[in-house]
Amino acid sequence: MIDQFRDWEKNRHAYAKAWKEKTGGKVTGYFCSYVPEEILYAANILPVRILGSHEPQDVTEAHIFGMYCPFCRDCLAQGLKGKYDYLDGLLIAQSCLHIRQAYTSWIKHVPVDFSYYLPFPNNVQSPRAVTYLAGEIKAFKTAIEKWTGKEITDQDIRDGIKIMNENRNLIHRLYEYKKKENPPVSGEETMEVAISQQLVDKKEHSEALHKLLGSINSVPDGKNNGTRLMILGSENDDIPFIRMVESVKGTIVIDDHCIGTRYFWNNVHENNGDLITSIAERYINRPACPSKDWIIRTRIKHILQLAHDYRVKGAIVIQQKFCDPHELDIPAISRALNAAGIKTLFLEFDVTVPVGQFKIRVEAFLEMLQEEDIF
Numbered sequence: 001m002i003d004q005f006r007d008w009e010k011n012r013h014a015y016a017k018a019w020k021e022k023t024g025g026k027v028t029g030y031f032c033s034y035v036p037e038e039i040l041y042a043a044n045i046l047p048v049r050i051l052g053s054h055e056p057q058d059v060t061e062a063h064i065f066g067m068y069c070p071f072c073r074d075c076l077a078q079g080l081k082g083k084y085d086y087l088d089g090l091l092i093a094q095s096c097l098h099i100r101q102a103y104t105s106w107i108k109h110v111p112v113d114f115s116y117y118l119p120f121p122n123n124v125q126s127p128r129a130v131t132y133l134a135g136e137i138k139a140f141k142t143a144i145e146k147w148t149g150k151e152i153t154d155q156d157i158r159d160g161i162k163i164m165n166e167n168r169n170l171i172h173r174l175y176e177y178k179k180k181e182n183p184p185v186s187g188e189e190t191m192e193v194a195i196s197q198q199l200v201d202k203k204e205h206s207e208a209l210h211k212l213l214g215s216i217n218s219v220p221d222g223k224n225n226g227t228r229l230m231i232l233g234s235e236n237d238d239i240p241f242i243r244m245v246e247s248v249k250g251t252i253v254i255d256d257h258c259i260g261t262r263y264f265w266n267n268v269h270e271n272n273g274d275l276i277t278s279i280a281e282r283y284i285n286r287p288a289c290p291s292k293d294w295i296i297r298t299r300i301k302h303i304l305q306l307a308h309d310y311r312v313k314g315a316i317v318i319q320q321k322f323c324d325p326h327e328l329d330i331p332a333i334s335r336a337l338n339a340a341g342i343k344t345l346f347l348e349f350d351v352t353v354p355v356g357q358f359k360i361r362v363e364a365f366l367e368m369l370q371e372e373d374i375f
Contacts, residue, residue: 313343
């Protein structure tokens with residue numbers, strides 16, 4: 001059912017190279033899900049999310065602190081090792097210190113034709129945030145036009161918005177199936193779809209999603225009937241971990257992280273007159289990363305609503321080792337979930353270390369939740 005998405009996720013570099021050869025277009029890598037892909041699609045550029053390999057590496061020590069998170073070091077290693085040698089450009093929107101350093105080291109040591117740092121406001125709750133970001137997106141658009149030698153028209157931007165919105169709407173429909181008592185799609189399958197969404201042409205991804213949604217009703221109920229779980233926290237594209245959790249009678253029905261729902265949760269309003277401002281509003285108002293969720297914490301209300309809507313019994317709270325924003329955020333979120341009657345299991349991740357070490361802890365957590373259901 002998800003073979004196409006799994007193939008895209010596993011063979012991401014081969015896909016991007018083939019796309020480039022087939023279309024003659026440019027491919028840009030990007031750090032952080034705050035990069036406005038609508039502008040890239042308006043310019044017929046393929047955006048590819050920079051992710052790691054989940055394998056030990058020894059090439060980043062000269063370029064980045066060992067106490068920076070394993071995720072950012074794993075991502076930088078892919079650039080230093082030449083895994084992304086097909087990229088024409090590299091982009092970042094203002095993010096955490098660790099990801100910024102990975103970007104800075106990459107463009108210093110790995111040649112790319114074009115690089116761009118988008119100054120995204122950290123204080124997204126400021127009344128001036130949308131206006132500020134709209135100005136920065138306009139500057140970004142101008143830089144892309146200068147690089148490609150092609151004007152990006154309003155119609156191009158409308159097309160880019162439609163491409164992104166359609167893909168977001170389709171994956172929302174997929175997640176709606178996970179509200180069922182026994183979802184016809186597993187957490188592992190959903191993550192394969194969500195990760196591949198950030199690696200391939202959204203038009204192709206949407207076509208495949210249409211086919212998946214058309215066939216999903218034929219999947220019998222009872223396939224995924226484990227204890228209903230939420231995962232949240234730092235970046236997590238760790239398929240083996242999700243597979244392990246579901247192999248011991250857990251079913252991951254919802255997530256809150258930037259590889260998953262935070263990436264696609266809200267749309268750009270297509271009917272607003274100022275298209276750039278509409279794009280800015282979307283990225284300012286999306287479910288916030290903890291590095292931007294201040295002065296008022298908005299994430300807690302959103303996470304509790306997800307837990308309610310998807311009827312979760314427990315939450316696995318993941319922090320990449322040394323991840324400062326989530327380390328600050330997790331205690332308040334865990335307290336709120338526990339107060340709402342949703343038990344939490346905290347796990348500190350290193351994306352380059354096998355997940356087998358967590359199996360006993362996950363099994364014990366699920367046994368506790370199942371015993372509470374009995375009594």
